[in-house]
């Protein structure tokens with residue numbers, strides 16, 4: 212049966228034959244999500260399935276993939292993880308997993324995520340879950356604030372408009388819309404004819420960008 216690149220990578224990093232975590236491939240999985248080669252919902256469901264594996268190695272490695280995705284894929288993944296349904300499934304796994312190390316790591320991650328999302332109301336389900344589980348008698352490990360620093364540079368969402376953001380030409384049957392992957396604005400073909408990689412967003416292959424973003428990409432990085 213056809214397996215997407217993402218699924219092949221996930222199978223590889225959660226193999227019970229691995230003696231230690233395969234970090235390069237785990238980061239490659241994050242890139243496939245950041246580059247939108249795979250839908251975050253699909254990716255997280257596949258990871259959650261592995262979390263329920265009877266094999267302790269597969270379950271633990273999939274947990275490391277989940278931790279890495281939350282750290283590196285930003286809002287794309289946070290919008291899935293920070294929801295009530297996802298949190299309820301995590302609670303269920305903590306309650307039912309036969310693997311003590313998976314349970315402890317999940318408690319640690321829940322607390323870290325709750326701290327990282329403490330100022331983002333839309334992800335309040337995470338803190339709510341921690342509070343409920345504390346009330347149920349679960350003990351959480353000491354919080355390491357350094358673990359809660361996420362690099363969440365993901366490409367911006369796409370704007371819409373009835374005219375080009377740069378030259379204001381009106382879109383129609385002939386004048387088609389195109390989006391710049393760097394700023395997310397909508398442009399005509401002439402104003403978005405360039406392409407370049409966007410390493411800061413984890414996009415390693417050249418993608419369509421507008422004139423202004425192309426010019427910016429050509430300047431030396433001002434750190």
Ligand SMILES: O=P(O)(O)O[C@@H]1[C@H](O)[C@H](OP(=O)(O)O)[C@@H](O)[C@H](O)[C@H]1O
Pocket residue numbers: 387388389390391419
């Ligand atoms: O092919 P069309 O029917 O014009 O549809 C447009 C293309 O898919 C554009 O892709 P592109 O940015 O990669 O060109 C996309 O940015 C626009 O939002 C779509 O409206």
Ligand SMILES: [Zn+2]
Pocket residue numbers: 375376377378379380398399400401402
């Ligand atoms: Zn234009």
Ligand SMILES: [Zn+2]
Pocket residue numbers: 391392393394395396420421422423424425
């Ligand atoms: Zn742009």
